[in-house]
Structures are given as C-alpha cells and as structure tokens.
Amino acid sequence: MVEIIELEQGWSVMQVGVRKLTRILEGEPESPFEAEAYMRLYTTSYNMCIQKPPNDYSQDLYDRYRKVFEDYSKQTVLPALKGKHDEYMLKEFALRWANNKVMVRWLSRFFCYIDRYYVARRSLSSLTDVGLICFRDLVYTELQSSAKDSVLALIHKEREGEQIDRALLKNVIDIYVQNGMQTMEKYEADLEKFLLQDSTSYYSRKASSWIQEYSCPEYMVKAEECLKKEKERVAYYLHASTEPKLVAIVQAELLVAVAKQLLEKEHSGCSALLRDDKMDDLSRMYRLYEPIPKGLEPVADAFKNHITAEGNALIKQAEDAAASGGVQEQVLFRSIIELHDKYMVYVKECFLRHSLFFKALKEAFEIFCNKKVGASSSAELLAAFCDNLLRKGSLGAEKLSEDAVDKMLENAVQLLAYICDKDLFAEFYRKKLARRLLFDRKDNEGQPEKNVLAKLKEVYGLQFTSKMEGMLTDMTLSKELKDNFGTHLIKHTLRQVGYDFTVTVLTTGFWPSYKTSDINLPSEMVNGIETFKAFYDEDHKHRRLMWIYSLGTCHVNGRFDSKPVELVVSTYQTAVLLLFNNSDRLTFQEIVEQLNLSPEDVTRLLLSLSCAKYKILKKEPVSKTISKDDSFEFNSKFTDKMRRIKIPLPPVDERKKIVEDVDKDRRYAIDAALVRIMKSRKVLPHQQLVSECVELLSKMFKPDIKMIKKRIEDLITRDYLMRDSDNPNTFKYIA
Structure with a gap:
C-alpha cells in the first residue's frame, strides 16, 4: 500500500529546496544541489500530483509555486533595490x-x-x-521607469564621449525585451519610445549647433x-529592431532637416565641392543621403544647377566671342565635351551611376546645349564642329x-x-558632308566619315543616316566611273575632250538640293559634257543627267604679261573669263545676255573677279560694287607671287534655306505622326x-504645339480627320 503524502507534509520537504536555492542566490554559505536532494524534491512533487482526489495537490503546488516568487520578490528583491540609484540601481536590477531566471530554471525542474x-x-x-510574470508584475513594473531614466542617462554620456559599461546596459535592456513575454511590447513602450524621443531632441540640438560651427565636409564627417x-x-x-528607427532619426x-542649409553653404556647399573637385566629400554626401527616401533629390538638384551654371558660362563666353569676332565652335564644343567628361566621372565614381x-546631367546639358550663340543654333554649331574635325x-x-x-x-555624337533639333543637325551635317566630299582633297569618304x-x-537609326550613307556610296561609284571614262577616252581617240575632264554623278534623293540654271557654256566645256553624256548613256539609257554647274571647279591658265598663273575657279567664273578670249571689253549687260544668267548671279561672279582680292578683270568705273552700267576687260597686268591661286566666290548664307527645308520636312513628319496615331487609335481627345x-517626334525634334494644331486643322480639311459632332475637342480618323 502506497503512503499518502499530505499537503503540508510534502510542502515542508519542498520548502527545504526553496530555502536552499534562495540562500545560494543571495550568496549565503550553502552547498550546491546534489543529485539525491534534487531527486527527493522532484519525487515528492511528482507523488503529490499523482495521488487520487482529494489528495491530488497539483493545483495547491501550482499556487504555492507562484507564492514562492511573489514572496521572494516582495521580501528580498524589492528591498534590495530600494534606495539604489543610477548605475548602482541598474546593476542590482x-x-x-x-537570479530570477536561475530561480525559475531550478524550481521548474x-x-x-x-x-x-x-x-x-x-x-x-x-x-x-509564472516566474517571469511575478517578476514583471512586482519588480519590473516598479523599477522600469527609473531604470529607463538611468539607461537614457548612460546613453547620453556615451554620445558625449564618456566610457560606460556597455555589458550592464545590454543586460538591463534584455530585461525590457524578455518581460514582453515573446513580444516587443514592453521594450517598445517602456524604453524604445523614450529613447527615440531623447535621440530626436539630442540630434536636433546637435544639428542646430554644428550647422553653424562646421563647414559642409566637416558636418558630413x-x-x-x-x-x-x-x-x-x-x-x-540595443535590440536589432531599434536600428532602422534610430538611423531614421x-x-x-542631422541630414534632412538641414539639407538646404548644408548643400547651399557658402564656400563649402555642394556647388563648392563640385567646383573644387572634392570627390571624397561628394562620395560621402552620396553615402549619407542615398539611404534616405528622396534624400538624393536635393543633391541631384544642386548637381544639376551647378552644371547648368558652368554650361551657361561657356555659352556666354561663346556669345562674347561671337560679338567680337565670330563664333569659335571648336573652342565652345571642346569645352562642353570636357565639361561632360568631367561630370560623367562624378556620376560614375561619386554617385555610383x-x-x-x-x-540631372542630361537635363543640365539640355538646358544650355539648346541655347543659340549669336544667330547660330547649337545644331548648326555642332555640325560645324564635326566638319572642322x-x-x-x-x-x-x-x-x-x-x-x-x-x-x-x-x-x-554623344x-x-x-x-x-537633331533633324536640323542632320541637315547641316549633310550639307557640310557634301562640301567635304565634293571639294576637299582629303579622302573624306574614307574611314573617318x-x-x-x-x-x-547606332544611336538614331538607319533613317537618320541613310541619305548620308548614300552620298558616300555615290562617291565610291564615281571613282569607278571616272576610271571607266578615262579608259573610254583612250579607246575612242576621236572623241578626246582636249583637257582633263572628270564628272561626279550624284543620286538626287541623297544630296542636298542645289541651284541649277541654263547657262550658256563655252563650246570647249559643252564638248566635254556631250562626250561624257554619250559615254554614260551607253550603260545607263534610262537615267537622266541633270548638270549642277554651280558645283563645278575648273583650272584655267591665265596668260598675264608678267607670267602665267593657274586660276582655280568655279564653272560659272570660268564661263565669264572665257568670254574675254573673244572680246577685249564687255559691259555688264552683255555678260548677262551671253551667259543667260540672272543679274544677281552675274553680279556675284564679277564681284569675285574684279572687286575682291584677285582682280583678274578691270572694272570701269573703279568701285567696290557692281552696277548695270559697269564695263569690264581682262587685266593683263595682273600678277601674284603664287603660280596657282584659288578665287573664291562671295559666301552665301545657306542657313535660312536649310532651316526652311527642315521646317517643311517637319510639317510632313507631324502629318505622318498624327495620321499614324489616329489610324491605330481611331478616336482621341485633342x-x-x-x-x-x-x-513620337521628340527623338528627332521638339515639335511646336501651335504647328501641331495647324497640321491637325490641315488634316481635317484634307479629310484625314474629323471632329466629333458631340465633342469638338475629340477627333476621329476617317479610314
């Protein structure tokens, strides 16, 4: 028969173990628990719980277990903490x-x-x-507020540079975490909330002080x-969950609240760092502001404004140079390229791409790269820059x-x-490419072009370059044609021209449009033209040659009294000079009639031959202008130290015509874009x-809104679009 253990009898055994444990925790002399003592306590508890009712004392033992912790907290722990303050209180806490955790671990066994x-x-x-709850309700609740104040005081000391016991702080902060009973409620409500408030106040004060005291780089450090x-x-x-909150504060x-003051600091702000090439400081600025939502926006704005200011200064220098002596596009665009290279390094290295x-870099360059310099657009100047190179x-x-x-x-190209206005650049570039291919001695149709x-x-697509590539192809084919024509002349000696004669055949759609005229050419030149035409028609019967005499160049021997001089002149100038082989003196009107040219064209030709640097013709009366009453004769007394001279024609400003041609092309492009959009959408509001x-069009040019509206109206009149009868601001496509 098993002996029944009564409650008080059994509890007296359990109390022996409890007293022994509390004496050990309080540091009093006591031997450690031996296995036999541990087993006696466990067995007593076990037997009291497996007895049949009414002798099952499980609930009683459960209640007395709780009371052990309550009594220990009230009678031992709280008195030990009473009267202690600051760090001493934290150590005892x-x-x-x-001790409470040790006590829980042993008693629960x-x-x-x-x-x-x-x-x-x-x-x-x-x-x-139960053990943790007793500590929380009786000790933690009583002490957490004063402990929090002591913790914040120690953290403040550490922020001010003093050494503190970090291990002690960790142990105390663990109390807040673990008393949340698997949640962060106690830590967040009783400690973290106040820590964050205290941190906000602390760093707000520091920001106000430091922003006045330190330069931008020093402040960022x-x-x-x-x-x-x-x-x-x-x-x-601290608990890991506090880090993002603390960092955000x-x-x-330190950064967001003073961003404007910091970035705009005189002599040391973002602009000064860029100006002085302080790449390390700029990298630090990026590191500091990059993790902040929208934190980089003011930095990027400052970066953009600085580049824009430097770019505008370059444009201003170019405008001043243009006012005094002409636009120097080589100097301007070299400076812009150097500026772009410099700040691209900043984007890649300081701001990590x-x-x-x-x-910001793109927008800054778009601002000043689209400004006019004098009367010239940036597209024209860039084309001239490439042409010069x-x-x-x-x-x-x-x-x-x-x-x-x-x-x-x-x-x-970048x-x-x-x-x-990329389309305007393309047209200026094509015009200059044509001159390089036709008039320069360098092999410009080679690799550089x-x-x-x-x-x-690669950047703008085949449509952007197709005409220019066709021009290069024409030049290659013309070289072959020249060789074949030379072979043809050798074979047909009866059809020799009598002078070196070469022809460049161009495809109409590829090349810029050139002025043509029905000039009466000298018979010698007509002979060459007819000879080539006969040769070309043998292989190309279905093609029609249209002669552009304004692009021709002739080498003419001028027999002057002192010495012969080779004159490099245009076809039109040659026609004028050859008139004087048959006449000693000709009036302006006679020249106009014999050449069948307009008075304006003849005036330009005679200016180059009689009023410019080289006076091949003598004009009466002598003046620097040409009038209808002037007369001309060959200047046999002309002399020059060179054996060959080139006589240029007065320059013609082609800018206006190019711009007009581009505007015309833009109207067609807008029409095509509008029809393409409406064809796919059928109905669209204005x-x-x-x-x-x-x-759709912004890749090539920025279309004017007024022009788009005009083109819409034009398409309506041409029955491509119609207005909605119910809503005039909505358009329908007419299939």
Missing part, C-alpha cells in the same frame, strides 16, 4: 533579473511534472511564465560618425591624332543626344493626340 501534465491539461501559464556609432550602439546593447535631424544623377583633323591650332579625332567625334555615320546610325504626337 540586472542581478535580480538574472523541481515541479516539472506539474508543467508537463497539469498545466498542459488546464491551459494554465507554464511554470517558467560628424553625421557619418554619428550614424556609425548609433549602429554600433544597437549591435552592442539621425538622418532626419545612380539614375537620378544621370537624369573631319576636314582639318585639328582643334584650332592643335593638330590631333587620328584616334583623338575619332574620340572627339564620338563625344560630339552631345547630340542633348540637342532637341564612315565612323561618324556608324555612331549616328490633348492626348497632341501629347502622343510630341512624344
């Missing part, structure tokens, strides 16, 4: 918490059977939780150090290597991305149609 069966069946708090130390603080003793108070800074291979007086020229041209077109084609048209 941490010790008592550690003694009463293990209750935990495993009774607690589980009744859905009661576990023995471990301070801010970066604060962020680093707060992260270390979390790693050493430091960022908000962040899209916001690529956008391809013709001379130099920038001003500096001769460039082939690789340097290629790199400079690549940079020029700058084109920032220019709105092809390299530029390949770069343009505003959406305009915006989609702008978006």
Whole structure:
C-alpha cells in the first residue's frame, strides 16, 4: 500500500529546496544541489500530483509555486533595490533579473511534472511564465521607469564621449525585451519610445549647433560618425529592431532637416565641392543621403544647377566671342565635351551611376546645349564642329591624332543626344558632308566619315543616316566611273575632250538640293559634257543627267604679261573669263545676255573677279560694287607671287534655306505622326493626340504645339480627320 503524502507534509520537504536555492542566490554559505536532494524534491512533487482526489495537490503546488516568487520578490528583491540609484540601481536590477531566471530554471525542474501534465491539461501559464510574470508584475513594473531614466542617462554620456559599461546596459535592456513575454511590447513602450524621443531632441540640438560651427565636409564627417556609432550602439546593447528607427532619426535631424542649409553653404556647399573637385566629400554626401527616401533629390538638384551654371558660362563666353569676332565652335564644343567628361566621372565614381544623377546631367546639358550663340543654333554649331574635325583633323591650332579625332567625334555624337533639333543637325551635317566630299582633297569618304555615320546610325537609326550613307556610296561609284571614262577616252581617240575632264554623278534623293540654271557654256566645256553624256548613256539609257554647274571647279591658265598663273575657279567664273578670249571689253549687260544668267548671279561672279582680292578683270568705273552700267576687260597686268591661286566666290548664307527645308520636312513628319496615331487609335481627345504626337517626334525634334494644331486643322480639311459632332475637342480618323 502506497503512503499518502499530505499537503503540508510534502510542502515542508519542498520548502527545504526553496530555502536552499534562495540562500545560494543571495550568496549565503550553502552547498550546491546534489543529485539525491534534487531527486527527493522532484519525487515528492511528482507523488503529490499523482495521488487520487482529494489528495491530488497539483493545483495547491501550482499556487504555492507562484507564492514562492511573489514572496521572494516582495521580501528580498524589492528591498534590495530600494534606495539604489543610477548605475548602482541598474546593476542590482540586472542581478535580480538574472537570479530570477536561475530561480525559475531550478524550481521548474523541481515541479516539472506539474508543467508537463497539469498545466498542459488546464491551459494554465507554464511554470517558467509564472516566474517571469511575478517578476514583471512586482519588480519590473516598479523599477522600469527609473531604470529607463538611468539607461537614457548612460546613453547620453556615451554620445558625449564618456566610457560606460556597455555589458550592464545590454543586460538591463534584455530585461525590457524578455518581460514582453515573446513580444516587443514592453521594450517598445517602456524604453524604445523614450529613447527615440531623447535621440530626436539630442540630434536636433546637435544639428542646430554644428550647422553653424562646421563647414559642409566637416558636418558630413560628424553625421557619418554619428550614424556609425548609433549602429554600433544597437549591435552592442540595443535590440536589432531599434536600428532602422534610430538611423531614421539621425538622418532626419542631422541630414534632412538641414539639407538646404548644408548643400547651399557658402564656400563649402555642394556647388563648392563640385567646383573644387572634392570627390571624397561628394562620395560621402552620396553615402549619407542615398539611404534616405528622396534624400538624393536635393543633391541631384544642386548637381544639376551647378552644371547648368558652368554650361551657361561657356555659352556666354561663346556669345562674347561671337560679338567680337565670330563664333569659335571648336573652342565652345571642346569645352562642353570636357565639361561632360568631367561630370560623367562624378556620376560614375561619386554617385555610383545612380539614375537620378544621370537624369540631372542630361537635363543640365539640355538646358544650355539648346541655347543659340549669336544667330547660330547649337545644331548648326555642332555640325560645324564635326566638319572642322573631319576636314582639318585639328582643334584650332592643335593638330590631333587620328584616334583623338575619332574620340572627339564620338563625344560630339554623344552631345547630340542633348540637342532637341537633331533633324536640323542632320541637315547641316549633310550639307557640310557634301562640301567635304565634293571639294576637299582629303579622302573624306574614307574611314573617318564612315565612323561618324556608324555612331549616328547606332544611336538614331538607319533613317537618320541613310541619305548620308548614300552620298558616300555615290562617291565610291564615281571613282569607278571616272576610271571607266578615262579608259573610254583612250579607246575612242576621236572623241578626246582636249583637257582633263572628270564628272561626279550624284543620286538626287541623297544630296542636298542645289541651284541649277541654263547657262550658256563655252563650246570647249559643252564638248566635254556631250562626250561624257554619250559615254554614260551607253550603260545607263534610262537615267537622266541633270548638270549642277554651280558645283563645278575648273583650272584655267591665265596668260598675264608678267607670267602665267593657274586660276582655280568655279564653272560659272570660268564661263565669264572665257568670254574675254573673244572680246577685249564687255559691259555688264552683255555678260548677262551671253551667259543667260540672272543679274544677281552675274553680279556675284564679277564681284569675285574684279572687286575682291584677285582682280583678274578691270572694272570701269573703279568701285567696290557692281552696277548695270559697269564695263569690264581682262587685266593683263595682273600678277601674284603664287603660280596657282584659288578665287573664291562671295559666301552665301545657306542657313535660312536649310532651316526652311527642315521646317517643311517637319510639317510632313507631324502629318505622318498624327495620321499614324489616329489610324491605330481611331478616336482621341485633342490633348492626348497632341501629347502622343510630341512624344513620337521628340527623338528627332521638339515639335511646336501651335504647328501641331495647324497640321491637325490641315488634316481635317484634307479629310484625314474629323471632329466629333458631340465633342469638338475629340477627333476621329476617317479610314
């Protein structure tokens, strides 16, 4: 028969173990628990719980277990904490918490059977939780507020540079975490909330002081150090969940709140750092503001404004130069390219290729790269810059290597991305390409020209370069044609021209349009033309040759009294000079009638031959202008130290015609875009149609809204579109 253990009898045995444990925790002399003593306590508890009712004392033991912790907290722990303050109180608080956890661990072993069966069946708090709850309700609730104040005071000391006991802080902060009973409620409500408030006040005060005291780089070093130390603080003793909140406060108070003052600081702000090439400081600025939502926007704005100011200064210098002596596009675009290269390095190295800074760089360059310099647009100047590089291979007086020229041209193509009027550039470039191909002695239809077109084609597509590529193809074919024509003349000696005669055959659609006229050419020149025409018609019967005499160049021997001089002149100038082989003196009107040219064209020719540097003809009366009453004769007394001279025609400003041609092409492009959009959409409101048209065309040029509206009206009159009868601001496509 098993002996029944009564409650008081059994509890007296359990109390022996409880007293022994509390004496050990209080540091009093006591031997450690031996296995035999531990087993006696466990067995007593076990037997008291497995007895049949009314002798099952599970609930009584559970209640007395709780009372052990309550009595210990009231009679031992709270008195030990009473009267202690600051760090001493924190040490005692941490010790008592550690003791409580030890006590829970040992007593829950003694009463293990209750935990495993009774607690589980009744859905009661576990023995471990009972011990923690008693400490929380009796000790933590009493001490947490004063402990919080002491913790914040120690953190403040550490922020001010003093050494503190970090291990103690970690132990105390763990009390807040663990008393949340698997939640962060206690930590967040009783400590973290006040820590964050205190941190906000602290860093707000520091920001107000430091922004006045330190330069921008010094301030950023301070801010970066604060962020680093707060992260270390979390790693050493705060809970990990506090880090993003604490970092956000430091960022908000030290960086966001003073961003405008910091970035615009005189002599040391963002603009000054860019001006003085302070790449390390700019990298630090990026590191500090990048993690902040929208934190980089003011930095990117400052970056954009600085580049825009520098670019505008270059444009102003170019305008001043234009006012005093003409636009120097080589100097301007070399400076712009250097500016672009410089700040692209900043984007890549300081700002780690962040899209916001690529956008800022793009927008800044778009602002000043689209400004006019004098009467010239940026598109025209960039075309002239490329033309100069391809013709001379130099920038001003500096001769460039082939690789340097290629790199400079690549940079020029890159700058084109920032220019709105890309179609205008294409037309100016095509015009200058034509002159290079037709008049320059360099082999410009070779690799350099092809390299530029390949770069343009890669970026802007085949349509952008198709005409220019056709021009290069024409020049290649013309070389073959020249050789074949030479062979033809050798075979047919009866049809010899009597002088060197070469023809360049161009495809009408590829080349710019040129002025033509029905000039009465001298018989010698007509003979050459007829000979070539007969040769060309043999292989190309279905093609029609249209002669552009204005592009021709002739080498004429001038027999002067002192010595013969070879004159390099245009076809029209040649026709004028050859008239004097048959007449000693001719009036202006006679020249007009014999050549069958307009008076304006004849005036320009006679200016070049009688009023310019080389006076091949003598004019009466002598003056610097041509009138209808003038008469001319060959100047046999003309002399020059050179044996060959080139007599240029007065320059003609082609800018107006090119711009007019581009405007005409733009009207066609807008019409095509509008029809394409409406064909796919069928019905669109006015505003959406305009915006989609702008978006579609903006890759080549920025269409004028007024022009789009005019083209819409024109398409309505031509029955491509119609207005909706119910809503006049909505258009319908007419299939």
